Amino acid sequence: MTDRSSALGLSDPKRNHFLARLVPSDYAALMAEAEIVSLKFRKKMLEQDAPVDAVYFPLTCMFSLLVTIDDQPQLELATIGKEGVIGAAEAMQKQGSMGYNLIQIPGSAVRIDAKAFRKLAATRPLMSALVFQHLLALLRQILYGAACNRLHSMEERCARWMLMTHDRAGEDTFPLTQEFLANMLGVRRATVNVATGMLKKAGFIRYVRGKITVTDRPGLESASCDCFQAMNRVYAPLTP
Amino acid sequence: MTDRSSALGLSDPKRNHFLARLVPSDYAALMAEAEIVSLKFRKKMLEQDAPVDAVYFPLTCMFSLLVTIDDQPQLELATIGKEGVIGAAEAMQKQGSMGYNLIQIPGSAVRIDAKAFRKLAATRPLMSALVFQHLLALLRQILYGAACNRLHSMEERCARWMLMTHDRAGEDTFPLTQEFLANMLGVRRATVNVATGMLKKAGFIRYVRGKITVTDRPGLESASCDCFQAMNRVYAPLTP
DNA sequence: ATTCCTGTGTCCGATAGCGTACGGATTCCA
DNA sequence: TGGAATCCGTACGCTATCGGACACAGGAAT
Numbered sequence: 211m212t213d214r215s216s217a218l219g220l221s222d223p224k225r226n227h228f229l230a231r232l233v234p235s236d237y238a239a240l241m242a243e244a245e246i247v248s249l250k251f252r253k254k255m256l257e258q259d260a261p262v263d264a265v266y267f268p269l270t271c272m273f274s275l276l277v278t279i280d281d282q283p284q285l286e287l288a289t290i291g292k293e294g295v296i297g298a299a300e301a302m303q304k305q306g307s308m309g310y311n312l313i314q315i316p317g318s319a320v321r322i323d324a325k326a327f328r329k330l331a332a333t334r335p336l337m338s339a340l341v342f343q344h345l346l347a348l349l350r351q352i353l354y355g356a357a358c359n360r361l362h363s364m365e366e367r368c369a370r371w372m373l374m375t376h377d378r379a380g381e382d383t384f385p386l387t388q389e390f391l392a393n394m395l396g397v398r399r400a401t402v403n404v405a406t407g408m409l410k411k412a413g414f415i416r417y418v419r420g421k422i423t424v425t426d427r428p429g430l431e432s433a434s435c436d437c438f439q440a441m442n443r444v445y446a447p448l449t450p
Numbered sequence: 451m452t453d454r455s456s457a458l459g460l461s462d463p464k465r466n467h468f469l470a471r472l473v474p475s476d477y478a479a480l481m482a483e484a485e486i487v488s489l490k491f492r493k494k495m496l497e498q499d500a501p502v503d504a505v506y507f508p509l510t511c512m513f514s515l516l517v518t519i520d521d522q523p524q525l526e527l528a529t530i531g532k533e534g535v536i537g538a539a540e541a542m543q544k545q546g547s548m549g550y551n552l553i554q555i556p557g558s559a560v561r562i563d564a565k566a567f568r569k570l571a572a573t574r575p576l577m578s579a580l581v582f583q584h585l586l587a588l589l590r591q592i593l594y595g596a597a598c599n600r601l602h603s604m605e606e607r608c609a610r611w612m613l614m615t616h617d618r619a620g621e622d623t624f625p626l627t628q629e630f631l632a633n634m635l636g637v638r639r640a641t642v643n644v645a646t647g648m649l650k651k652a653g654f655i656r657y658v659r660g661k662i663t664v665t666d667r668p669g670l671e672s673a674s675c676d677c678f679q680a681m682n683r684v685y686a687p688l689t690p
Numbered sequence: 691a692t693t694c695c696t697g698t699g700t701c702c703g704a705t706a707g708c709g710t711a712c713g714g715a716t717t718c719c720a
Numbered sequence: 721t722g723g724a725a726t727c728c729g730t731a732c733g734c735t736a737t738c739g740g741a742c743a744c745a746g747g748a749a750t
Binding site: 277279280284285287299300302303305308309342343345346348349350352353354355356357358359360361396436437 | 517519520524525527539540542543545548549582583585586588589590592593594595596597598599600601636676677
């Protein structure tokens with residue numbers, strides 16, 4: 211797929227839209243205390259309500275934000291890739307994690323200690339305003355997603371999820387099992403199987419043993435609901 | 451029901467938890483430009499994405515935040531009463547409304563012009579920090595609610611909704627039709643009818659023609675899922 | 691008093707998703 | 721090279737909810 215920001219090196223911090231929008235002095239101050247880390251597939255980054263010890267700015271990886279309910283993480287409510295940031299709001303307020311975070315697509319991210327980030331943001335109004343804007347965008351994304359989860363069909367939601375992940379993966383093939391997708395969507399694997407089977411039969415996707423390939427992006431978009439577009443639009447004003 | 455804050459007069463602005471937590475100088479500055487308004491039952495306050503012209507701090511009324519999807523407001527994702535604020539985040543960022551807002555329980559609120567509020571908050575870090583905290587609390591509330599909507603039974607969700615409204619209403623009887631509740635929960639009226647019928651038969655509630663009465667609060671709590679408690683806890687740190 | 695409107699109770703067939711379970715295929719690893 | 725683990729396809733009966741519809745009752749309006 212074409213991705214304009216891939217003109218930037220894969221480990222250029224400015225790939226991340228939050229970092230790219232910082233003014234030079236704030237950017238320099240933040241990067242002076244940050245490091246680039248590599249995050250492994252399905253790594254649990256944070257339990258729900260656990261203390262947030264670091265803030266992450268994804269470069270090539272993607273986070274999932276899940277909610278733990280009835281004692282297990284059962285439903286994904288947002289995905290965050292290079293357009294966003296993880297843990298910034300909680301770090302600023304010294305709060306526990308809003309949800310259960312895990313790595314959906316492995317890759318790199320900029321990491322900064324939560325306390326260091328809090329100190330930086332406290333004296334830099336532009337930086338804290340940006341955190342605020344990202345929080346608002348996340349909230350909007352969650353609103354749309356929640357409504358979609360409640361009101362749309364399994365096939366539409368499967369397609370939407372794959373499209374969102376496709377965008378963030380930057381490649382047509384990425385890791386995904388039915389079991390996993392079922393957890394994300396809050397349904398059983400058998401239910402996911404039916405939906406993905408339809409998308410496969412329609413020729414929009416291929417998959418074998420935990421690897422899925424998007425073969426017909428426009429087709430997949432036609433199978434998805436409008437929520438996909440709506441959720442993308444949320445981050446448009448935050449694009450550098 | 452007992453409500454400690456009813457020791458305050460019904461139109462005392464400090465009934466609202468946001469206003470109650472402002473430092474005196476910020477409070478005075480805000481109130482100098484605000485007015486107390488009375489909001490009618492089921493009044494549409496804002497369409498989704500519409501410009502936010504005012505910020506409201508509920509005193510005795512309750513707002514519902516709905517999401518408009520497939521061209522009609524179909525699902526409630528949060529309720530906001532005297533513990534919160536409506537439109538503050540959007541006003542600060544000059545953004546459109548996150549959702550469709552309507553008055554679920556009629557009553558009074560403090561109203562301030564959005565532009566005036568933005569100016570105040572811009573120079574008062576404690577006030578803008580409070581907006582930030584409330585936004586985070588709202589987000590947490592929405593996370594739990596979204597998971598509940600997806601994963602729990604109709605009866606549990608009905609009970610949860612009634613409990614939340616009961617708390618904010620301050621009285622055991624409040625207006626509610628099945629049709630309306632169905633819209634809030636994103637299901638058909640017939641489905642709601644079954645669930646409320648169970649709660650009625652169990653003796654937890656009574657209702658006739660748009661008026662519902664909670665007759666056994668502990669019973670209703672036992673019929674609800676834990677999400678009710680979880681959602682309440684979110685606002686605990688923001689209680690004055 | 692009659693009519694109309696709104697709110698409630700209910701019923702039907704249809705369907706999506708549940709819970710569970712089993713078998714087959716591929717990959718990993720000892 | 722053989723076993724274990726993982727992943728996918730599918731099948732069964734079951735339940736919740738859908739979509740649509742109709743009847744009835746209380747209140748309001750005329």
